[in-house]
Amino acid sequence: MEKILEARHLRKVFQAGSREPLLAVDDVSFAVGAGEKVALIGESGSGKSTVAKLITRLLAVTDGQIFLDGEEITRARGMKLKQAYRKMQMVFQSPVDSFDPRCTLGDGIAESLRNHGYAKAEAGAETARLMELCGLRPELSDCYPYEVSGGQCQRAAIARALAIRPKLLILDEATSALDVTVQAEIMSLLNRLQRELSMSYLFICHDIALVQDFCDRVLVMHNGRIVEEGTADEVIRHPQKKYTQMLIDSVL
Amino acid sequence: MNEVSVRAPKISRDRLKKKLYFFSLVAALLILAAFFSEYLCPYDPYAQDMSLAKAAPSAQHLLGTDRYGRDMLSRVIAGSFTSIFSTLALVGFITVLGTIIGVFCAWAGKWIDTVLMRLADMFLAFPGLVFALAVAAVLGGGVHNAIFALAAISWPKYARLARSQTLAQQELPYMQAVRMAGSSPLKIIRKHVLPNIAGPILVTAMLDIGTMMIELAGLSFLGLGAKPPIPEWGSMMSDTRNLLATQPWVTLAPGFAIFLSVMIFNLLGDTVRDWLDPKNRR
Numbered sequence: 001m002e003k004i005l006e007a008r009h010l011r012k013v014f015q016a017g018s019r020e021p022l023l024a025v026d027d028v029s030f031a032v033g034a035g036e037k038v039a040l041i042g043e044s045g046s047g048k049s050t051v052a053k054l055i056t057r058l059l060a061v062t063d064g065q066i067f068l069d070g071e072e073i074t075r076a077r078g079m080k081l082k083q084a085y086r087k088m089q090m091v092f093q094s095p096v097d098s099f100d101p102r103c104t105l106g107d108g109i110a111e112s113l114r115n116h117g118y119a120k121a122e123a124g125a126e127t128a129r130l131m132e133l134c135g136l137r138p139e140l141s142d143c144y145p146y147e148v149s150g151g152q153c154q155r156a157a158i159a160r161a162l163a164i165r166p167k168l169l170i171l172d173e174a175t176s177a178l179d180v181t182v183q184a185e186i187m188s189l190l191n192r193l194q195r196e197l198s199m200s201y202l203f204i205c206h207d208i209a210l211v212q213d214f215c216d217r218v219l220v221m222h223n224g225r226i227v228e229e230g231t232a233d234e235v236i237r238h239p240q241k242k243y244t245q246m247l248i249d250s251v252l
Numbered sequence: 253m254n255e256v257s258v259r260a261p262k263i264s265r266d267r268l269k270k271k272l273y274f275f276s277l278v279a280a281l282l283i284l285a286a287f288f289s290e291y292l293c294p295y296d297p298y299a300q301d302m303s304l305a306k307a308a309p310s311a312q313h314l315l316g317t318d319r320y321g322r323d324m325l326s327r328v329i330a331g332s333f334t335s336i337f338s339t340l341a342l343v344g345f346i347t348v349l350g351t352i353i354g355v356f357c358a359w360a361g362k363w364i365d366t367v368l369m370r371l372a373d374m375f376l377a378f379p380g381l382v383f384a385l386a387v388a389a390v391l392g393g394g395v396h397n398a399i400f401a402l403a404a405i406s407w408p409k410y411a412r413l414a415r416s417q418t419l420a421q422q423e424l425p426y427m428q429a430v431r432m433a434g435s436s437p438l439k440i441i442r443k444h445v446l447p448n449i450a451g452p453i454l455v456t457a458m459l460d461i462g463t464m465m466i467e468l469a470g471l472s473f474l475g476l477g478a479k480p481p482i483p484e485w486g487s488m489m490s491d492t493r494n495l496l497a498t499q500p501w502v503t504l505a506p507g508f509a510i511f512l513s514v515m516i517f518n519l520l521g522d523t524v525r526d527w528l529d530p531k532n533r534r
Contacts, residue, residue: 053428056428056432058431082434085433086434090428090432092425092429094425097425097426098425098426098428098429099426100426100430100444100448101426101448102444102447102448103444108429111435112433115434115436157429160429160433164434
């Protein structure tokens with residue numbers, strides 16, 4: 001299978017002043033194939049969000065390499081990074097905070113379109129189409145993020161991430177701030193979008209049950225390392241590590 | 253009314269709006285009056301008439317006359333031009349300069365940030381009056397140099413505020429989304445950072461108008477600002493302070509003008525702050 005994303009031996013050390021350096025991510029290697037849905041699970045503080053920030057280049061890596069669609073983006077900057085963001089987009093944990101409070105949802109969704117050469121009218125039409133695709137009424141594009149519900153805001157965030165048709169969508173705890181029914185709605189939306197647009201997903205989550213019937217492959221992270229890897233069924237039915245068993249037990 | 257609320261009572265948006273319009277209108281009138289002060293004076297503010305010197309308030313001279321027989325009302329009105337426009341120029345200048353430096357520091361980081369912020373600390377360490385005295389000694393007195401002296405020691409406040417606000421914005425989750433949308437740093441600053449940090453900076457500037465007006469008047473009072481015979485409220489008070497015991501109106505008139513203008517701008521600043529407070533939105 002063709003690889004859309006490959007991380008090789010990623011390491012991240014946080015160094016803050018005179019405090020003890022913190023090794024957040026330690027020798028993490030994995031790949032996401034084209035059209036594949038991969039889950040990265042682990043408890044809070046296991047380094048999964050840091051991994052997301054490393055591969056999206058929102059944080060600088062200490063060591064290791066990142067390849068996106070065959071191109072190395074480990075130290076990409078400026079135009080090169082902008083091109084990389086055409087291929088990967090992210091949906092963030094807290095829907096409302098991931099929008100500028102002084103911009104409307106429509107502006108937020110259209111921003112990447114405008115940055116990539118769409119005229120204002122084109123971007124507006126495309127925004128309306130995207131919102132519909134994500135199950136939002138187009139009138140909501142004039143709303144500010146704090147005026148809509150968390151679920152609606154997360155749908156808008158997904159619409160924003162889809163705007164420039166990325167090949168890889170990274171979802172960093174994208175449903176954990178939402179209640180269970182909305183969570184289910186968002187998951188089915190993601191499922192439908194994946195069928196229609198055949199994107200790859202990297203799904204970062206602490207809830208193993210949520211990913212069970214959604215993801216093709218599961219990576220389990222603990223203390224900054226990947227401790228277990230396999231298909232969702234394998235990992236959940238026959239966990240090899242005690243830690244994975246514990247994660248599963250905590251849900252059941 | 254048996255509704256129980258645990259939150260602090262919100263000022264109603266409508267009332268706030270009325271308040272905002274009212275104080276904006278008053279401030280605008282004050283600024284307009286200052287701009288057209290030349291035409292509003294009943295007498296020439298420079299015309300001396302010794303036979304009328306130190307006259308008490310009367311129907312002809314509502315605020316009396318000073319020791320050269322100049323009409324006080326005309327001088328107070330004419331003085332508004334220097335006092336108000338120097339203050340506005342000063343506040344506008346330090347707000348823009350400080351914001352640019354602050355945002356730049358936050359964005360550039362590293363040694364540029366350190367160097368500029370230590371420079372800001374240095375300027376903050378100067379006592380205003382002493383610095384103004386030094387400037388006056390080197391460049392001579394005059395309104396321009398007084399403005400320059402106050403600007404030199406006041407911009408760091410805005411630079412620090414803009415810097416800390418920008419750093420706070422950079423930490424917010426939406427900033428990552430905006431970066432991933434492929435926006436250039438300049439666009440991020442223009443479209444996202446500036447609108448989000450404008451509130452606190454604007455409020456600081458509004459509330460600073462009063463302070464700066466007093467500081468400028470203070471420098472003029474010491475003879476470091478406007479030079480006589482140019483009418484300016486601070487220097488007028490200084491001119492006439494010997495008469496306070498016998499003809500108090502000549503000192504009180506410019507003093508009251510300062511008090512009134514400072515109060516109007518402070519109230520406007522307070523209202524703008526309430527208006528921009530996110531807790532009061534909608």
